[in-house]
Amino acid sequence: MNLSIKHLFGLEGVPKEDIDSILDTAFSFREVLERPIKKVPTLKGVTVVNLFFENSTRTRISFELAEKRLSADTVNFSAASSSLTKGESLRDTIQNLFAMKMDVVVMRHPVPGSVKLLAQFVDAVIINAGDGTHEHPTQALLDMMSMKEKYGSLNGLNVAIIGDIRHSRVALSNIFGLKTMGANVLLCGPPTFIPYGAESLGVKVTYNLDEALEFADVVNILRIQRERQGKGQIPSLREYRNVYGVTQQRLSKLKRPITIMHPGPINRGVEVDSDVADSEHSIILHQVLNGVAVRMSILYLLAGGR
């Protein structure tokens, strides 16, 4: 059951066997979350530090819950309230933390590749919780777990990712993971949101939402990052909604229902309408529950032997 990877930097290059092990183990851990006492002693004595250099609600809470459900000791660190504001360098901050004997570090950082840099100067298991616009592997794993739960297998599944692909670490990790698992991936969004040369990742691209919906078994709808407004990438939220918003009206033209996913937080009425996000075909809240289970699985598989 040992994974071939020692850290989870991203899903690029992670073999199918590892992803299978992570997802299978995650289904076993999810059962723990349904018990009266939602805690197991599996990682007793393992210390995890959650290093968050960027704001996060659900990812941080989800990791923290996963760690606590496994009986690990957790320490939280957020950049805003740290010595970084006194001028200490990242490297010094981290080396001081690790002088206190940490086993695992979960890090979110705005700079792509920062997790790999971290691995060079600390001896700990490193889990990427989002590095800039690069990767967000645990989100992609929980997305894949939710798809596997619904369809049994990812092989041959048609997945459309809709929205701001260019700035999305969720999209990139999903593409790597889904391609490894044999799914067909289609990207859809306005040209300003599709990275140049996206086809080289083995995916198809369309600028037409109806075409994407026609293709898809599952749509993974990305959040429109409001902070990117006014930078000339989309004319307005209203126009984005008119052209790329997933609405009941568009879905009702399809011959079959498709599964709706969203990594959150949702801008209701922009990238997806409320009635779609809350419909019986939406698995958005399953994704959140599966997120805790998938993080428990990764923590066990990477740190269980320590």
Add this chain to the structure above:
Amino acid sequence: MNFKMKSHLMDELALKRTITRLAHEIVERCKGTENMRIIGIRTRGEFLAKRLARKIEDAEGVKIQVGILDTVMYRDDFRIKKQLPAIELTDIPFDVDGKILVLVDDVIYTGRTIRAAMDALMDFGRPSAIQLVVLIDRGHRELPIKADYIGKNVPTSDNEEVRVRMKESDGKDEILLVEVNQ
């Protein structure tokens, strides 16, 4: 690692008879089946639990609920092993509060698996009692744990192993004692 066959402990018929006897002992001691639930420890404990339940159902004309327990999350040894054990699904589809839980495993040896299983069951609620059924007790306990129902006592030495084979996973029913040379 190679091994040498030492003796044949049970064949298909002997196993069937043993399961029949254990089923009757359980019902007698639990004074019926109303408050009793059976829980099998993965992998072969699960198959045994289901066979015991079927036997009791035939004898008593009632439906017996069976749960499946994976004890890996509660084990104390995965940190000292080279391979991390896989965690399989636990499925206990009933409320355990106030119930007599009959825990089923194939072989009892050090007792550590049963310790892990009892810790796990306590996280599901407050059973009125936990009882233990094993097919083979091979001795060498490291914890103060004793089975309530035993298929067969087999004194063994440390370099011996009990191999339980069942139709559900191995294609045939038999129990062997083998000598292992590392």
